Amino acid sequence: MEKKLVIIEDWCKGCGICVEFCPVRVLEIKDGKVRLIDEDRCIKCGLCEMRCPDFAIYLEVKKDVEGVNAGK
Amino acid sequence: MEKKLVIIEDWCKGCGICVEFCPVRVLEIKDGKVRLIDEDRCIKCGLCEMRCPDFAIYLEVKKDVEGVNAGK
Amino acid sequence: MQGNEAVVEGAIRAGMRFYAGYPITPSTEIAELCAEKLPFVGGKFIQMEDEIASMAAIIGASLAGLKAMTATSGPGFSLMQENIGFAAMAEVPCVVVDVQRMGPSTGMPTSPAQGDVMQSRWGTHGDHSIIVLSPSSVKEAYYVTIQAFNLSEKYRTPVVILMDEVIGHLRETVNLDEYGDIEIIERKIPEDIENYLPYKDIENGVAPLIPFGKGVRYHVTGLVHNEKGLPTNDTKIAERLIKRLVDKIEKNKEDIVMYKEKGEKEGDILFISFGSTSRAVEAAEEELKKEGFKVGIFRPITIWPFPDTRLRKIYPKFRKIFVVEMNRGQLYYEVDRVVKREGEVENINKANGEFFTPCEIVEKVKERIKNGF
Amino acid sequence: MQGNEAVVEGAIRAGMRFYAGYPITPSTEIAELCAEKLPFVGGKFIQMEDEIASMAAIIGASLAGLKAMTATSGPGFSLMQENIGFAAMAEVPCVVVDVQRMGPSTGMPTSPAQGDVMQSRWGTHGDHSIIVLSPSSVKEAYYVTIQAFNLSEKYRTPVVILMDEVIGHLRETVNLDEYGDIEIIERKIPEDIENYLPYKDIENGVAPLIPFGKGVRYHVTGLVHNEKGLPTNDTKIAERLIKRLVDKIEKNKEDIVMYKEKGEKEGDILFISFGSTSRAVEAAEEELKKEGFKVGIFRPITIWPFPDTRLRKIYPKFRKIFVVEMNRGQLYYEVDRVVKREGEVENINKANGEFFTPCEIVEKVKERIKNGF
Amino acid sequence: MRSLEIRLGGSGGQGLILAGIILAEAAILDGKVSVQSQSYGPEARGGSSKAEVIISDGPIVYPKVLKPDVLLALTSSAYKSYKEDVKETGLIIVDDSVEVEKESKVKTLKFPILRTAQEVVGKAYVANIVSLGVIAELTKIVSEESLEKAVLKRVPAGTEELNRKALEEGFKLGKVEDKWVEQMI
Amino acid sequence: MRSLEIRLGGSGGQGLILAGIILAEAAILDGKVSVQSQSYGPEARGGSSKAEVIISDGPIVYPKVLKPDVLLALTSSAYKSYKEDVKETGLIIVDDSVEVEKESKVKTLKFPILRTAQEVVGKAYVANIVSLGVIAELTKIVSEESLEKAVLKRVPAGTEELNRKALEEGFKLGKVEDKWVEQMI
Amino acid sequence: MASRLVEEYFRKETLPNIWCPGCSNGIVTMAIVRAIDNLKIGKDKVVVVSGIGCSSRASGYLDFNTLHTTHGRAIAFATGVKFANPELTVIVITGDGDNAAIGGNHFIHAARRNIDITVVMYNNHIYGMTGGQASPTIPRYDKATTAPYGSIDRDFDICKLAIGAGATYVARGTAYHVQQLVKLIEKGISHKGFSFIKAMSICPTYYGRRNKKGSPADMLKWLKDNSIDINKAAKMKPEELEGKIIIGEFVNIEAPEYTEEYQKMVERLKVSVK
């Protein structure tokens, strides 16, 4: 299952928690909101999602892949 | 110091606690009040006083003896 | 049957299946009888750690679907006030019995009084309305308890049964068959639960209450909330909500109020009295009648909302109005407000732990009118 | 200076040396400032586990000899009611500040309201009287707090300062020098402590209170008690005690009541209003005056006992009476009772968490009298 | 409409409140109307205790006893507290341990109620039931059958025989004198 | 009697309530009368926050701001909520991150307040003090000296220099435009 | 005339007390008086605070500064008294309903604060004053008017609770073992900090009668036969201790006391201001 990192900008309060605890440090705060610097380096570990107090960052199972699974 | 067993009849409710725990069993309940059966056998241990819930039985230091003490 | 017992019988008849309480004289028999009887009718009894918890537990139970009641007396009633306000705000049906004893504070715990009349209306903070019923006989205690549950379901509101020690502990011949086909209002789950709004803005009314666990998930809060029950700071919604909380009771007053009248329809003296005291007043009335006075009695069973419409109609036909209460004057204030005639509402009070005698009342009346009307 | 701060300054000036409390918006600054300041004036601050305990602690502290205060808001005020009744019954001086916020229940915790007017009078069970003061400016908050302590010592009674969020959080220019030589009533130990009777049956009055630990041992209880403070079931003593508790306040009303009048002494409209709302009313008065109305304002500072004697005197000179309150009508009931004229007391209410604007008041007045008087 | 007011006075623990309840229930069994009330100090124990019953053929307005027709007093203090209230045409029944006034305006009868309970029936605590027997016998306000039924409904399981005996003994005591009743009714 | 009504709007945490207090205290130092009030959501955090100050030469009857002479809005939502209330002769001051209406009836000025705090002074949290400088400069309702005193009295020990700097920068920003003031006074 | 202790420490006009025949409230109250007498602290500086209940009526009989409060709140009132004037010796008399039911929160918070108050809880398993309802300390399956079919609640071990809340002196005694009880109370009063003494009591009228526990003397004997001293208990197996009452001192430790800590803070501030 392929995953994608999603950020809900409206909900992000820029607290910096995800930035600090991302093991590969691919997040940063820019203008008070979080931003993924480098999608490729993201290891989809989900630690940002686990600690985000605002449910503003998460890994989404990609639609198309899901479709394939569902087709099985 | 000589002591004397005093019963305050008005306060005694005849519960029988002192009777039961008097080590020499010289107390009894008569018409709903406690009574000392045999003054001589009372060993002035004060256990009745200690457990009477109504402060109705106690050992009093005898007046005259007190007087002597006081006179010293 | 004892007054306190009649409350329990009435409550079970009305469908009460949850009782949470904390003992206090002179209401304790209500808890004791519930402990005894509820297990046999599929109900639950729990003795809580205090009255605050008791009130909380019956609100919780009511939301979980059971008709719920607690009983207490003055000190406990004071402690329940915060959560009574919660029940009013969150519109959770429940019944609170206050068997009044003499206060203030611990007062004379085994002696009768009617000192919680105003507290039952105003005891909690903030604006709200509430229904308060006061029976004057054992039989009426049974009836009033059933109505308390009915009203509480119908208007989704806490209802207080304001008893006093005399009625609570009185044993009287009661024939329950009289109430053979009394209506019991049950909580109905609406058809359309899809669009359910637990706090629908219905003019002067309420939405039905669906219990927790039935598949309709919603929020209940003591904060100002919108129709879904969710907190809001919108002042318009706040205004409407508070207005509705008050109006659902005040504007339906005519449906809610119960009272009894006795004696003359016009004349010299109108007595206003409630609960056990009205029994002394009735006996006094007989005396005064013998002495040639024309006497009427107005006895509110619903204390709050006060049946002021009716009183407004009848009082002008009497020369003098006496409010007789086992306190230092409480319902008096409401009567004095309604009666727009200077100096013609008189207080007959007693607050010493003793029940009124008819003769005291007769004497006081004569004393007050000795200089003529 | 902020309103809440003025209360603390006034209290310390009045001799308050003990504060026990539990945080709640919008009163919390009072606790916070006491925590900060009391250690420097030889006073004690304690944060208790809840409001019940806070009220209990200040009563205990007062008996131990310190002038004591607590502060809260609606939900906490509800919880304090039982122990406020104890203080009334046991006649222990203390001051309770209720900074009102919008209710019922949790309501809108940061929004202003005046919804606890009736609760402050009737919140506890049983018959009692109580003194309740309500300031309408920061300066007055300071002054009223000092008087609260004075009255509480003089009449040995709990005194409630009924603020509202607007005054509590308002910052205003205040000049304390004005109160340079304000009188402070101290607890005096009588000469003859041999025959001290802590509850001496003094007509409409109280015996002095000697603190615990001064060599005069006596009993304090919430039960009906005799002059020594010991429990009794004697109905005569009970009658006299309850009567005295009520009369020491009601019969000394003229000493206790404070009010302000403004504007015309006779005319079209008499506004009755208190606390922050009266500021909006004063602004509205200016508007209405411009439009040619003859307007008077009656502003009770003492809410309970209500200054009814004065009102009785002045209201007949006005054609219409408007009671303006940030609630759905509370002081209204008392005014409507006093005013013996059918249909001439009108309610102007707002209970949505917003402060009144002068213009709203003007509009409502015009609307109500559009059909002439 | 006839109505009889009865007051039972004694000390807490003598079971007079229960006696009052039983009496009221017996009257109901007889098809009459009754109210019963009580009062006690804050303690409800040790102190004095009072039970009141009104038995009537029709509705009872005022539920408390003001001037009893019948007073039962098992203790001197009850006798002293309540004797003044009794109607002049009434009846006072006291335990024989109670010292009574020589010149009472009200007919006063003494019975060895406590002693009968203790010595004849064998348990001091049935004095209340003995009392009921005496009252019923003297006043005929309730039938013997109804009273027995009412007693048996209220007493703890296992003590039925004892209480039946107590009631019997009460009836016996009461038989001694019945003129008052005639004059009353 | 002159009186000026000022409203400061932004989000919780921007320190606008403190700014209101400081402004009111500065006015008092100048010998004027002032009232200050605020409102906030139940949270007092995250949500929106509003502070109001009235400064006058004489007693202030109505303590809240009805139609501000001056509105400071640090966020778009504050701008949107409050802009309608401002007197036609009034002044709106906004942070330059705020999108303003093209055709406002009320004179509206934009300043890089947040940016100045963050980038010039170095701490985002002094935006409130920068704002005060701007307002004082534009309205002259309080003297610079009093404002500085008031600021220094209220800010945490150790941050005096920072705040003095912030105030300076505010004054500087405000200097850009002062015609409105003349027309006002 | 009455015994020296009664003459000295009681308000004789209030006697005889209102308690039922054989109620142990009098025994425990006298034990408190003996402890105070042994400690020679005089009467004027002693404040006895009680709640509401049969046991709590004790304060009215005692010739100290006495404060009979509201149900469950004695400790909160006492906290005010003690903190306002730390020179006073403050003793709280309370019942198991008063303290373990409605008053639980004040109890644990006073323990946590370690304020120098001594609490004696008269534990008779029921609410005596209101006529025999179950209290939180009623043994499981025992009966009471609100537990007509036997209590299903787990009974509350208040000593364990006190320890959990951080009390620095915790002991249990009984109305039978009077001498020991006096000693425990003495030590509790002398202890600087929050002290709790649970006094196992008897209510022959309600608890005793409903649970067929026999006469008052029988009930005291039961206490005698079923109590085990803590020192002895330490050497016994859990099975042997089943259903037994362990008596003696459970905790006696030193910790900062609240009113002293406040005073220290004030001193610190004075220095820092200078």
Add this chain to the structure above:
Amino acid sequence: MASRLVEEYFRKETLPNIWCPGCSNGIVTMAIVRAIDNLKIGKDKVVVVSGIGCSSRASGYLDFNTLHTTHGRAIAFATGVKFANPELTVIVITGDGDNAAIGGNHFIHAARRNIDITVVMYNNHIYGMTGGQASPTIPRYDKATTAPYGSIDRDFDICKLAIGAGATYVARGTAYHVQQLVKLIEKGISHKGFSFIKAMSICPTYYGRRNKKGSPADMLKWLKDNSIDINKAAKMKPEELEGKIIIGEFVNIEAPEYTEEYQKMVERLKVSVK
């Protein structure tokens, strides 16, 4: 769109939440949701009851049957819900002020009764909602608005209190150790009886700022660095544990559960009536 858990278990219209940037309330709330999701108990039979406080606002965001009560009383309301309908899974969300200060009595009594409710206490050391006053769990000498010179109270070890009161499941987790916290909550919910999970939380706005604890991330890191698993702690010396937070399960025992005991009593009575 939002994450599956948000879509499924939250009332999206209520988001974003009102909590401050970096407040851990969201982390703990999501941990509860994960636990429920893992247990697959569905939404309709779950009731979340909360008190008053920042933490207690969580109930409004969650798409269960939710009940936001009065300050300190959540457990008492929850007791009514659970006892009225034992089929419901009842979870209480509370704060350290809500539960350890004003709500202490309901907490200990629910623990004593062992009623099947799971309580998650968000412990941030202060009263967040009212602006940073000291709560009973504030570490000694730390500052708060009502403790401007440092708190002199002994801080309350609520796990110890829960154990003293008889709770049958007691655990402590942190907002940093999310996976573990989810597991502890899962076990608490599955546990038949009263379960208590203390979740060490952070309030960067009040507690953090006043006590100079740095950014939200710094505060979480502090939790990471100062927590020791109970198994590891067992092997350490008391000195080494000074000032550390021990996390994991403290108690997990079987005991009769209240609503079941009541049902058993009803069954017994039915038999005895027959």
